[in-house]
Amino acid sequence: MSKIHTATHRGKAPVIEIIVEPVGHHDRFAARLDGRVLVASSRQPFLDAARVLLREGHDPRSVLVMRHRGSSTESLHACLGVAAGLTVEERDARPPRFARWKALHLTDGSSRTAEDDAPGTHLPAEAAE
Numbered sequence: 001m002s003k004i005h006t007a008t009h010r011g012k013a014p015v016i017e018i019i020v021e022p023v024g025h026h027d028r029f030a031a032r033l034d035g036r037v038l039v040a041s042s043r044q045p046f047l048d049a050a051r052v053l054l055r056e057g058h059d060p061r062s063v064l065v066m067r068h069r070g071s072s073t074e075s076l077h078a079c080l081g082v083a084a085g086l087t088v089e090e091r092d093a094r095p096p097r098f099a100r101w102k103a104l105h106l107t108d109g110s111s112r113t114a115e116d117d118a119p120g121t122h123l124p125a126e127a128a129e
Contacts, residue, residue: 014062016053016080020045021069031066043088046076047101050083060084 020029023041031038031045038049046066054060060081065074089099 013079014059015065016058016062017065017067018046018049019067019069020075046078047083047086047088050078050080051101053080054084 016033018031018033018038020031022028023030027043028041029043029045030040031042031049033049033053038052039045042048046064049066050064053062053064058080060079062080064076064078064080064083066076067073068075085101086098087101088096090096
């Protein structure tokens with residue numbers, strides 16, 4: 001049975017139901033749609049799965065629903081496009097909060113080297129050749 005429903009969820013939008021289950025560490029989960037792995041390991045599988053589904057071309061107006069494996073309880077639900085634009089931010093001693101997600105680019109931040117823990121150097125493509 002497909003977990004993408006044409007039925008509505010509080011409106012007229014299609015519903016996409018993902019199932020999450022713990023993997024590895026106690027705070028990591030895999031997210032699946034119809035048995036297909038969308039996210040192999042994440043601390044925020046609902047939000048990461050939303051980004052995968054959006055990249056695959058699903059309607060951003062769809063309602064994404066998350067259930068834990070073996071449970072009939074709806075744990076989370078949100079508009080797919082909204083969920084895809086969020087992340088969970090944990091800073092200082094404050095509780096976790098939703099924040100705007102931004103894609104990580106290779107030039108963001110600086111990597112550390114194993115020898116001296118100093119910031120790594122990024123060479124322009126011409127210099128690396």
